[in-house]
Amino acid sequence: MMNNSKNLVEMKNIHKCFGKVVALKGVDFQVGNNEIVGLIGDNGAGKSTLIKILSGVYPPTRGEIYIRGEKISNRRYSVRKAHELDIETVYQEKALGEKQSLWRNIFIGRQISNFFGFINIKKEKEETDKIMKELIGFRGAGVSADSLVGKLSGGERQGIAIGRAMYFNANLIILDEPTAALSAKEVSKVLNFIRKIKESRRSCIYITHHIADTYSVSDRFVFIDRGEIIGEYKKSEISLEEITEKLLMVSAGNSGKEIDS
């Protein structure tokens, strides 16, 4: 259900500390309805921490989160709650249980189960087969609902994670470095998937190091560095070259070098 509030997600003055390490220092971040946001920053800049807070993996140390205009209780927020609010995240790595079968990986946390908590295995396997054929496009090739994730290639694993996000039909899909382990052909599939998100009037946060990929699909770019937002640009305001330059400057700054302007 869409409502009239301007932004789908509104994060205000988010702080996150891990012990003495400050990962985020007062971040303001928004995602509009039907908007694709490219979140750009160097390794360790705070991208993953920010989206893990939005996905309910950790609570923020301080700050407010509004989803569809409604304030979220930081203490009660969880991954399950995020799923209920139609927020789905595809993580960059290790987001699947290696020793478990594909069908368990698709449904873990949201099992098709009866009142007593027993899982309808037959139904979960059938749905997994459907996801593989219709959403991901796995055909034959020795991969089945019973295959163990540990035996799949990086691309196949990412496909499973993305297929899961598509299946649960989330309103906001967060992709954290989804193309890191993929071949060029698989990357273009992911980009098509993001275009589909846009066409179906949903929203997406896309995190990647591949600036050209982000540029082709995003509506807006947000730069994050050392736990702070250092710039936000609409696509019309910035060119691909300027983004690349900005990212290089940020990484150079982080490695302690000066850049001549």
Added chain:
Amino acid sequence: MNVRNNKISLLRSKGFRTYAVVLVYIVLMGIFMITAPRAFLDYKIYMAFLSTIPFSLVMALGLTFVIIAGEIDLSFTAVMAFSGFIFTYIFIHTGSTILAFIASLTAGLVAGFINGIIIAKVKVPSIIATLGTQFFWAGLAVVISSGRSLIINEIRPSFMYKIFVGRIGGIVPAQAAWAFGLAIILSFILNKHRFGESAMFIGDNRDTARMMGVNVDRALIQIFMLSGVLAAFASVLLACEMVTWWATQGPGFLLITIAAVFIGGTSIYGGEGTIFGTVVGAFIVGSITAGIVASGVGGFWTQLVVGLVLLSAVFINTFVSKRGR
């Protein structure tokens, strides 16, 4: 290359490991039938196994969930000693088996809950946390009993005595039926219930489990409570069978129960394991003592042989799963 991969995946498959552990048991029984035919060709020794193995088997069932979740519980035998004390003490003072039974299971649940809180919330590694609670519960049992044994001959005529440790058809020990019944239920729970799936994902990769929406802390607390309540149930079976409670009953069960789980093929790295394997593992460990003594080799050899079987089982499992990576 392909042939090699196929071979490895065959070796890695759950089916093969389960098959291997059954094979080990059959070979072991075969050896004992040759070395001690008088004992091992008579049905009575198998009835003896069905009478003694259920105590460690019931505890091994709970421990299987703990180890699949990538944790360890060293306190369950102390919980057994403590909740066994509660059972006998309340029975002696009230004469009610039901009350004693409920109080004993409650003690087990509370002990498991405390383990769970220390591990999931305070984040103390389970090996240290449960080492501490092991000393605590075993110590508490000794202190409040002043180290004296309790004898409950009066329980023999009770209904509970008959259904827990009576002899079905005059031959088969009832505790075996309870242990097998629990094994079947827990096998369903491990494979087909959300609880079992949570245990497997937590043991596989805790961060992943959390990111996928598993309530890791709650599941861990429940897993340790399961281990605690099963230890309490084992204590009731043991108290009924022996008609006695004694303060130092725990330690003798600790290592053989842990060994049973690992011999049964549960991964030392967590994330996978089977209840069926644990059942067979408990029978392997439980039969070795009797087999060695009956073969005339001498009881001193028992530990050495259990150690060798355990090392080989863990070696094979580790080797097979490393090769597959």
